[in-house]
Amino acid sequence: MPTKVELCKAEEVAAGTALRVEAGGVTVAVFNIDGTFYVTDDACTHGPGSLSEGYIDGDVIECNFHNGQFDIKTGEVVSPPCMIPVKTYPATVENGVVVIEVD
Numbered sequence: 001m002p003t004k005v006e007l008c009k010a011e012e013v014a015a016g017t018a019l020r021v022e023a024g025g026v027t028v029a030v031f032n033i034d035g036t037f038y039v040t041d042d043a044c045t046h047g048p049g050s051l052s053e054g055y056i057d058g059d060v061i062e063c064n065f066h067n068g069q070f071d072i073k074t075g076e077v078v079s080p081p082c083m084i085p086v087k088t089y090p091a092t093v094e095n096g097v098v099v100i101e102v103d
């Protein structure tokens, strides 16, 4: 059964930035792209990089370790050396709080 997990207040994540959150047994990066929230695993699939500390360019996140890139909305790899997509979580905002569902 999926469990709803409250991550943070929407106002904590300014547009064009990301926030690392540990909650509900997952560690994720919460992205605000032009007022819409997207959530991915924080851990880069290539190594020790933390995607919330990467560089956001539109809807692409560039890992600050080896500059691999992912599509924030889909998790697909945009640029190597990453090979494996990063997990994404459908996110909603409920009463000003960013919420995901975790299996």
Ligand code: FES
Residues within 6 Å of the ligand: 044, 045, 046, 047, 048, 049, 063, 064, 065, 066, 067, 068, 069, 081, 082
């Ligand atoms: S750890 Fe992210 S690109 Fe290598």
